[in-house]
Amino acid sequence: MMSQREKINLEKFELIIDSFQNIKGPLIPILHEAENMYGYIPIEVQNLISKKLKISNAEINGVASFYSMFHTNPTGLHHIGVCTGTTCHLNGSGKLLKHLEHKLGIREGETTSDGQFTIVPVKCIGNCDAAPNITIDGKVYNAVTITQLDELIIECSDK
Amino acid sequence: MNQILLNQIKKDFLENNPKFVAAKNVHPLEQRIVLKNYQVIDPESILEYIANDGYQGISKALTMSPKEVINEITISKLRGRGGVGFPTGLKWKFALGYESDDKYVICNADEGEPGTFMDRHILEGDPHNNIEGMMIAGYAIGASKGYIYVRAEYPLAASRLQKAIDDALELKILGDNIFDTDFSFNIEIRLGAGAFICGEETALMESIEGKRGLSRNKPPFPAQIGLFAQPTIINNVETIANVSSIILNGGEWYSKIGTEKSTGTKVFSLSGKTKNKGIFEVPMGITLYDVIYKIGGGMSEGSTFKAAFTGGPSGGVLTKDHLDTIIDFDSLVELGSIMGSGGIIIADQNDCIIDTIKHFMKFNAEESCGKCTPCREGTTILYNMLDDITKGKSSLEDLEKIKHLSKMVSTTSLCGLGQAAPAPIFSALTHFYDEFIDHIEHKTCKTGVCSMPVKGGE
Ligand SMILES: Cc1cc2nc3c(=O)[nH]c(=O)nc-3n(C[C@H](O)[C@H](O)[C@H](O)COP(=O)(O)O)c2cc1C
Ligand code: FES
Numbered sequence: 001m002m003s004q005r006e007k008i009n010l011e012k013f014e015l016i017i018d019s020f021q022n023i024k025g026p027l028i029p030i031l032h033e034a035e036n037m038y039g040y041i042p043i044e045v046q047n048l049i050s051k052k053l054k055i056s057n058a059e060i061n062g063v064a065s066f067y068s069m070f071h072t073n074p075t076g077l078h079h080i081g082v083c084t085g086t087t088c089h090l091n092g093s094g095k096l097l098k099h100l101e102h103k104l105g106i107r108e109g110e111t112t113s114d115g116q117f118t119i120v121p122v123k124c125i126g127n128c129d130a131a132p133n134i135t136i137d138g139k140v141y142n143a144v145t146i147t148q149l150d151e152l153i154i155e156c157s158d159k
Numbered sequence: 160m161n162q163i164l165l166n167q168i169k170k171d172f173l174e175n176n177p178k179f180v181a182a183k184n185v186h187p188l189e190q191r192i193v194l195k196n197y198q199v200i201d202p203e204s205i206l207e208y209i210a211n212d213g214y215q216g217i218s219k220a221l222t223m224s225p226k227e228v229i230n231e232i233t234i235s236k237l238r239g240r241g242g243v244g245f246p247t248g249l250k251w252k253f254a255l256g257y258e259s260d261d262k263y264v265i266c267n268a269d270e271g272e273p274g275t276f277m278d279r280h281i282l283e284g285d286p287h288n289n290i291e292g293m294m295i296a297g298y299a300i301g302a303s304k305g306y307i308y309v310r311a312e313y314p315l316a317a318s319r320l321q322k323a324i325d326d327a328l329e330l331k332i333l334g335d336n337i338f339d340t341d342f343s344f345n346i347e348i349r350l351g352a353g354a355f356i357c358g359e360e361t362a363l364m365e366s367i368e369g370k371r372g373l374s375r376n377k378p379p380f381p382a383q384i385g386l387f388a389q390p391t392i393i394n395n396v397e398t399i400a401n402v403s404s405i406i407l408n409g410g411e412w413y414s415k416i417g418t419e420k421s422t423g424t425k426v427f428s429l430s431g432k433t434k435n436k437g438i439f440e441v442p443m444g445i446t447l448y449d450v451i452y453k454i455g456g457g458m459s460e461g462s463t464f465k466a467a468f469t470g471g472p473s474g475g476v477l478t479k480d481h482l483d484t485i486i487d488f489d490s491l492v493e494l495g496s497i498m499g500s501g502g503i504i505i506a507d508q509n510d511c512i513i514d515t516i517k518h519f520m521k522f523n524a525e526e527s528c529g530k531c532t533p534c535r536e537g538t539t540i541l542y543n544m545l546d547d548i549t550k551g552k553s554s555l556e557d558l559e560k561i562k563h564l565s566k567m568v569s570t571t572s573l574c575g576l577g578q579a580a581p582a583p584i585f586s587a588l589t590h591f592y593d594e595f596i597d598h599i600e601h602k603t604c605k606t607g608v609c610s611m612p613v614k615g616g617e
Contacts, residue, residue, distance in 0.1 A: 023347070024368075024387060025367050025368040025369040025387075026369065027369030027370075028349070028350075028352060028366060028367075028369055029349070029350070031352070032311070032350060032352065055369075059370075062371055063369065063370060063371055066354065066371040066372065067351075067352035067353055067354050067371075067372075068352070068353035068354060069311055069352040069353035070352055070353075084518075085273030085274060086273040086274045086468065086471065086472075086504055086515070086518065086519070086522075087273070087274050087430040087431055087504050089515075089518050090431060090432075090504065090506060090510050090515070121353075121525075122312075123271075123273060123355070123522060123525075123526075124271070124272075124273035124274065124275070125312045126270060126275070126276035126278075126279040126312065126313065127276065128273070128274050128275075128276055128428065128430035128431075128436075128502075128504070129276070129428070129429070129430045129436035129437045130436075131430060138314065
């Protein structure tokens, strides 16, 4: 969601874990925090969460790998997604995704070697009346054409 | 906060502010109950919500007994808008019947069915109405805590809900001893993390508990053993958005709207190849014709109507033979489809039915939680078999295998995802058998979507 990544600082993250002390079932909110800060959930952060919440590493890794918005490996500075929901699919999102994959030289789910971009899977973001849609770092762009997609990528690269 | 203060806030606001302006672009066929405040009030202003009769429903409910509240919902014949249409009053009655100090109300705002976007608009447009509906539900079943599970793809809905909660807490509408009664209620928002299965009620509870979203075995049902193993009711956003109006106007009033077995209004989301797209709220029982040609304004330039997909990857397809069909819970089931949560996607002559059901199966295969074998393995195998059809690599014998496996997956899967995953195949077989024959026997796709010769070409 962010286009800046923080350095891993376990002491700081410990405070974040503590701030969720009073809620029941804090694991997923905590994983969201890690994902937002680092663009993935580093193994040392998983270990820390495990120690603090007294949940096994395996369980935490299982949860982190279950949800498509959590990543266990570093992701790019920018997350680009082409919606492959039904209406977007019927309105040509397949071509957009192919174009994007070709342009960045990676497949959906992968990250460019310069660490700039990750293509994230997106399946309907509730903007179907303006299909086809893409998302960049959580922001939705409606009725996108291939030319616009190219422009948006250039805009991103400049940031 | 109390009734007198609430009325005073309302009066002060109305005296000092211009009148509310009716929402624009409301089609004459519409009747707005769930969307009564949508694009009328500022969704971030609790005062505007109160001025437009907000929090009068909970105020009235608190003068009734929990049983009376549930009775009113039962009389309304309100059925859950999350897809299955389970009677809401009955669900609440079950939960009231189980004793516990910790009961929960969950609002299901995971809205994952592709082509569906009414819940997003309802929450973004009128968040307080959902807070109020949850409070009434909490009072009715004896719960003091509510969770709203919002998909992370809807950050604006989540932030508006959070503001609504904060503002209601500040005015002491939420919190302890609401309206000077013994009733206390708090609400917490939880974000999803990109898993469609977490819209399934028991998977959603697992997710709130901090686990992978694996569906649970039922029974026990959530009304008995739900979130954190306590009695829980879970309702869809739109279901909850009906509650305050029902309490204010009475169940009797509500039961007279819509059709006999599907009462009230339904908010639909229309997308695809019609001229107009978006959300609209009509009494249950609108025909497909009216959806496409009146509300939708007809097909887009150059488009001819071919099919309407309802119920998404768990639903089916309607054709021009069904234009007079009314859309409600039961009549679509009779046709082998479902209304689902109300997403209607209109396809035209350029859309391939086989490609679309393959797309649905891919979605189901990717989103299966993997707990039960028929769904985990079956959806992937079915996807590969449909993929073969679109590549001209299938025989009629394979089609028999697809039917056989589809039956097995739908009858043996643990939860609704697997049980309904083959539904689009059955529906397409009934209404578009000729397209299967084109792809399988003639190795052609008349729309040109699939990578094989176009029918009529060389
Ligand atoms: C795979 C799957 C996904 C579902 N997704 C949703 C959803 O996103 N929103 C929803 O309200 N119900 C969803 N449901 C239905 C819920 O399990 C449940 O029936 C519903 O939240 C109950 O609320 P209601 O009685 O108000 O309809 C889903 C069901 C299944 C099987
Ligand atoms: S299908 Fe793409 S936003 Fe709904």
